[in-house]
Amino acid sequence: MKKNILLFFFFILNNYVSNAQTGKNVDHQNLFWIRYYNQLEINDKWSIHSEFDNRVFINPIVQNLFVVRVQGRRKFSEQVELGAGFVYFSVATQEPEVNLGFNIPEYRGQQDITWKQNWNKIGLNQRFQIEERFFQNFDREGLTNGTTFFWRFRYRLQGEYTFWKKENQYLKAILYDEIMINAGKNVVYNTFDQNRIYGSLQYGISSAVALELGYMNSFQQRATGVDYFDRNIIRFSIFHKLKI
Template sequence: MRFYYFLLSILLTSATVIAQSEKNIDHQSILWTRYYNQLLLNEKWSLHSEFDNRLFIKPLQENLYVIRIQGRYKINDHLEAGAGFAYFSVDTQVPEISNNFTIPEYRGQQDITWKLNVNKVILMQRFQLEERFIHNANIEELLPGSTFFWRFRYRLQGDYTFWKTEKHLLKAVVSDELMFNFGKKIIKNTFDQNRIYAAIHYGLNTNLAFELGYLNSFQRRSNGIDFFNRDIVRFSIFHKIKISKKI
């Protein structure tokens, strides 16, 4: 319970600072598409990979693409842990400004996820830590070296199953995720962003599923004053591959 009070106090403090600051809010529309693969090695271990492309809609402009890979271990029916690596290639964060180069980011990530089944509802909490190495750049070119900082993410998610058969599934997904930066380079933008997400998830069979949702991302920019308010449509394909028939 103390942890929830701690999160609430940080959120309220961030909201107060945001409200008192003179800021510009840049509204953007983005389409996220991703392919998420789960390679099930056995009952405990799995290898997850993800390919994600993000595209500004107005004006039409590439935002970034992501490649992630992580190993996951099922501790018990309620706890799961994971660790992995992600590569980001960022074209631009402002669609009106298009560079002739991309900015790479290399990111380590570790998480622990707690899950609880309550009838047709699955509640999940994910605690994730990231080590971010972003290549230095100005408006003209990449510069030597990279900037390192940490980011902590907490996500609370609820899945409600409308109906489920042996092979098919239809459920609603709702989540809220808070992100905070910390490290020597973080001065003005400790609060990074808040993501609110709602989606419909359809399982075509036990190995293939589709998800369509809306995500609102309210993110503080690196100057610590201005913000992105992003309306995001997200389409996902989930694909499970079982190595053993016993799984």
Template sequence: MKFYYFLLLLFLTNISVIAQSEKNIDKQSILWTRYYNQLLFDEKWSLHSEFDNRLFLKPLQENVFVIRVQGRYKINGHLETGVGFAYFSVDTQIPEVNLDFNIPEYRGQQDITWKEILGKFTINQRFQLEERFIQKATKEKLLSGSTFSWRFRYRIQADYTFWKKENQLLKFVLSNEIMFNFSKNRIKNTFDQNRIYTAIHYGMNKNLALELGYLNSFQRRASGVDFFDRDIIRLSIFHKIKRFKKV
């Protein structure tokens, strides 16, 4: 029953976003590739790091390079929390426009994640808050100072394991995430974006996994009336390193 609740919430969230759409929509195709590392210190504490490169496909052009680091703590079997930092180097958001410089963004993040296992299903809900510092810039150069805004993100995700053998597994992933901006200068674009993601996740062993998925990102631009509609292919490598042995 809880899984049907997840599907209903996924559908209603997406409908609310579509209702806000305008006519000025820029369609884009992007490839995201990432390496995600989990360094486990014990049963509760871990350090997660992520390297993510995003590349426009039509035309071929760098979009964004991302580095994330966060410490995570498992509160119990259902709840965990994390605090981290991210660095973004933005080459361009429009592949036809290639600036001579990259725009940096520095971002703090805090989240709490709830998980429940229902047979072959795993349901995750993540509530995340971000503090975004984006370097000021014109079309010609970077400026001193930065703009600041808060962003709230809510993601609900379901994983279904349909094959498992010893230390290997194959599962289907489905998620929906919605994001909202909060600041004095974000009156027109409080709604930031909605992301729908589906993927196949292959666990090669206990410590290494591959994931190939499709993500649709529908994002409001700074103007408040224009949107990006992005078709994204995402390839991920998950690598887990344990620094302890179970007793």
């Protein structure tokens, strides 16, 4: 069953990417993302994760969006954990050449199940996530009443390799591929949302702080069905663990 689900997701990805490469309109963009990620451990099973993420276009330097994410997580074993939370997006623009003059809010619920396995220096991480996305309605003059709702389903396959680990310090490489699928009555042309490929190095400074620098390619289909974003993204992250 799990194998069939994975094959289904990757079949959709290959189909849409292949179509996108045959005469579709692709907008190439460069961005820089900086993120602070806090993990507050309540006990061995429960934790609260919060994230603050700022995303900016490069050349020209223009604000893309700002993200605040809070979720509770429950660890059931060393391999399986569940999470649920709330996300707030403030979108300035998706195209640096377009100045809306106002920010568009998005309110999002999310739930996920994550499965992890480790073999000495190698780790495998799989995550299936469901999102309930509410976009604030707007027109050329500004925000209007009401929201537009979408479902989104995400599957991420991530591999990790630890080069070395000494006491509370470590250095590891991370590589993942994540596919996202839209659903709901408001989705007309872009059932495929996007695919993200990411590679990074993460350096653990201490048991509480780690730094990560990586590159992501995001290929996203827009609501028109014929327009796409092909984004090259440099991402810098600060991870901070606290215990109660």
